[in-house]
Amino acid sequence: MSIDRRSGCPINLSLEVFGDRWSLIILRDMIFGGKRHFRDLLNGSLEGIASNILADRLKRLMELGMLTRADDPTHKQKAIYSLTEMAITLVPILAHLGAWGRVWLPVSEELSIRAELLEKGGPPMWEKFMDELRHEHLGTPSDTPPDATVRATLQTGYEAVVARKAPGAGRDADA
Amino acid sequence: MSIDRRSGCPINLSLEVFGDRWSLIILRDMIFGGKRHFRDLLNGSLEGIASNILADRLKRLMELGMLTRADDPTHKQKAIYSLTEMAITLVPILAHLGAWGRVWLPVSEELSIRAELLEKGGPPMWEKFMDELRHEHLGTPSDTPPDATVRATLQTGYEAVVARKAPGAGRDADA
DNA sequence: TGCAACTGATTGCAAAATGCAATTGGTTTG
DNA sequence: CAAACCAATTGCATTTTGCAATCAGTTGCA
Numbered sequence: 001m002s003i004d005r006r007s008g009c010p011i012n013l014s015l016e017v018f019g020d021r022w023s024l025i026i027l028r029d030m031i032f033g034g035k036r037h038f039r040d041l042l043n044g045s046l047e048g049i050a051s052n053i054l055a056d057r058l059k060r061l062m063e064l065g066m067l068t069r070a071d072d073p074t075h076k077q078k079a080i081y082s083l084t085e086m087a088i089t090l091v092p093i094l095a096h097l098g099a100w101g102r103v104w105l106p107v108s109e110e111l112s113i114r115a116e117l118l119e120k121g122g123p124p125m126w127e128k129f130m131d132e133l134r135h136e137h138l139g140t141p142s143d144t145p146p147d148a149t150v151r152a153t154l155q156t157g158y159e160a161v162v163a164r165k166a167p168g169a170g171r172d173a174d175a
Numbered sequence: 176m177s178i179d180r181r182s183g184c185p186i187n188l189s190l191e192v193f194g195d196r197w198s199l200i201i202l203r204d205m206i207f208g209g210k211r212h213f214r215d216l217l218n219g220s221l222e223g224i225a226s227n228i229l230a231d232r233l234k235r236l237m238e239l240g241m242l243t244r245a246d247d248p249t250h251k252q253k254a255i256y257s258l259t260e261m262a263i264t265l266v267p268i269l270a271h272l273g274a275w276g277r278v279w280l281p282v283s284e285e286l287s288i289r290a291e292l293l294e295k296g297g298p299p300m301w302e303k304f305m306d307e308l309r310h311e312h313l314g315t316p317s318d319t320p321p322d323a324t325v326r327a328t329l330q331t332g333y334e335a336v337v338a339r340k341a342p343g344a345g346r347d348a349d350a
Numbered sequence: 351t352g353c354a355a356c357t358g359a360t361t362g363c364a365a366a367a368t369g370c371a372a373t374t375g376g377t378t379t380g
Numbered sequence: 381c382a383a384a385c386c387a388a389t390t391g392c393a394t395t396t397t398g399c400a401a402t403c404a405g406t407t408g409c410a
Contacts, residue, residue: 008283010276108183
């Protein structure tokens with residue numbers, strides 16, 4: 001578990017944090033999908049993570065300082081996971097990664113609309129989104145969260161694509 | 176081998192390309208270290224990749240369209256590996272990744288100076304660097320390669336740090 | 351000519367990671 | 381009180397990784 005320190009190179013160390021098949025998927029679902037609970041992450045992601053792997057990665061990401069865990073006051077067994085600032089600052093990287101993937105890989109339209117909107121929004125949109133995440137996850141009570149959130153924008157765009165592709169359906173499964 | 180297609184999400188597909196412990200290290204050494212041969216990559220990287228893993232990843236990266244392989248005219252057995260445009264456009268992602276790692280991870284100064292210079296240079300420097308790489312790897316004969324290359328700048332910065340840390344030594348091992 | 355050093359790999363094997371299904375002890379809902 | 385749900389944990393088969401030794405061919409040098 002935890003980190004290896006093969007070398008002090010920034011790229012190598014970054015890879016040791018999320019250079020595996022699941023860590024970044026989990027962070028993606030928390031950041032863009034708003035998932036906060038074990039079950040949400042387990043059933044919610046399109047890729048189908050196994051529960052033991054999910055448990056392992058959540059633990060590891062906590063050890064690395066990317067996540068925190070707290071008891072959910074509404075449910076004695078429920079744990080609520082939060083992103084730390086360290087994880088929130090991954091947003092620009094995820095945006096770039098999404099943009100790169102859209103160009104070079106066989107992405108599906110439904111799943112890449114968010115990457116496209118995020119790319120079009122550019123750094124100003126990323127900053128706004130990061131502030132929203134800080135609100136949700138770090139509980140900064142400084143200013144009130146804005147009405148028109150970036151997440152809502154991304155979600156609306158996604159639903160528009162789904163509705164266009166399958167008229168009459170939509171509005172249900174998130175990805 | 177090759178790709179899994181767990182989902183068409185751009186981030187997932189990107190992870191399927193280089194979401195392992197070695198692919199991005201190899202690309203880093205080719206991009207920033209100028210490594211083009213099997214032995215360079217095998218002995219040159221600080222992290223110490225095994226030869227079977229290196230062979231496997233080179234093959235895989237070729238299948239994915241990130242690298243090409245050609246015979247070296249100066250040596251009948253030597254193969255020379257080149258980056259494709261697909262790989263060259265990873266530069267901004269690597270720059271971001273390096274910047275993120277410098278902030279949040281226990282990087283060593285010698286190995287992060289390049290990331291720092293690249294961060295300070297910003298997108299204009301990245302573009303210049305990508306053009307240099309296109310020259311070296313894609314053989315675009317359009318304009319002549321500039322005298323003051325970004326790679327030389329990065330290398331000079333690296334040597335300055337090494338010389339400052341170990342006066343009298345330096346100038347040898349690359350990383 | 352002969353031989354060491356070097357070329358891009360390949361093989362065998364142990365260790366670790368992954369994936370899957372079933373299960374755990376407990377909580378909440380109807 | 382039972383069914384559904386909660387965050388995990390366990391056992392086990394499969395896959396991937398890491399290490400060391402080895403391969404056949406090429407080159408450089410004496």
